[in-house]
Amino acid sequence: MQLYNTITRKKEEFRPLNPPKVTMYMCGPTVYDYFHIGNARSFIMSDILRRYLQFKGYQVKFVMNLTDIEDRIIKKSIDANKSADEIAGLYSDAFFEDIKKLRVREADLYPKATLHVQEMIELIKDLEKNGSAYNVDGDVFYDVKKFSGYGKLSGKKLDELEAGARVDVNEIKHNPLDFALWKKAKPGEPSWDSPWGKGRPGWHIECSAMSTKHLGETIDIHAGGNDLIFPHHENEIAQSEGVFKKQFVQYWIHFGFLNIQNEKISKSLGNFFTARDVLARHSAESVRLFFSQTHYGGPLNFSDELLTSAQKGVDKIINLAERIEQLLLLDNENGNVPSFNIQNFLTEFEKVMDDDLNTPQAVAVIFDFVRSANKIIDENEKLSKKSLIEMKSFLQKTAEEVLGIVHFDELKKNNQPSLEEDLLKLLVDLRETLKLEKNYKLSDEIRNRLNSLGIILADSKTGATIKRK
């Protein structure tokens, strides 16, 4: 499998350190607000990467941090007159609700920054000890000049950065590019005791501390949004490699931005949708298919219209899935076994996904399959159970397990016995009789009125099938 590695700017063969184990770290949310649809893209694409690695047989340990202490949380807590903990708790809960709705599978671990302050202090102490960090009256900074590899991820050179650096108001730093490892507490702010006095950790140190603690000193994959490349991930490298003197991350994966009308999502432009807003109007499956139809690394425009057309695609897959499920109920042990080489589709799916997670092509393979499967169902009066199970299995492995765009156990079933079902059956049977008598006026009225109740009747040679909206 090939993955594009940001640090080498090349596609590389993926070779985890200890196969079949894979360690994967994803920069999670700062829990100061609901996350937006652009964040959702990163969460979903990292989920698909993780699921695909599992599809390939890897045992993935997937860790996503929660930043629950940070400037914006403190600001919000002051504005809302609540404690920082309350704010963080509120939006952590919202985060978990939203990713669950988006069908992002639970990580193995969601470490919180506030529960790893001690580990961060240890790292900062080590950096201070080996001369990479300096303390200015309770604020501790990383001295970027002490790390020769600084800039290797983002492709920036230290002197160019310095030349382009904007004037920094913080004159206590030795160099404008130095970044905070430890921030001295201001009155009223949450703080922890440390060798440098009361304060709180800087933003970058948490990821170094937590990924090392839970995944080791060198991890296989570190993922996040494009904008984290600089300075966040650059600084993580400086911190971790500055202490452990070994490679921090093997493969850096970065997700492209989601734009609205070709512009970056931002609150000031007012083009800001939270994931919850979007989920109120669209299904998680349509969101996931929409993201899958573009390569993860490139930019992507978002609009309601595009999600609506993605939903049509989802419906197409669901329609086939329901068709298969209904035929499976018929129990045709001796049906036809058409020549339909499903293995070819699976091979193709894996081939394109192996190429740096080419989900647009993978989706194309699934739709090619859908067309072929529908055709075969149309052409065969009776299909063997074996054939149907193979079709179902293909969709489960690809569309369900990897992409998460269809869910077989949630298909609307209509075979549970109930009075409502029996009455519906009665109506359908009566309508069949009316149709035989060519009383189309009344039979159409029944169909229309059921339709307005959310029940869709579709006539076929073998009788009407019932679907619900």
Add this chain to the structure above:
RNA sequence: GGCGCUGUACCUAAGUGGCUUAAGGGGAAGGUCUGCAAAACCUUUAUUCGUCGGUUCGAAUCCGACCGGCGCCUCCA
């Protein structure tokens, strides 16, 4: 100024030297099936890949110039 991404049909988006005289989804048009409708299926919808040159037996794919769009360069995924 530095670094990076990007320009493919009505919308969207793969493809980065011959397997594709350009996938897939949406939309549109015609057809099959049906009493009709829906679904499904079939056909059609880019001789062309921002523009102009060049390299090559061969280019959307490589090189050059030019014209657009976007992002990063202060804690924003």
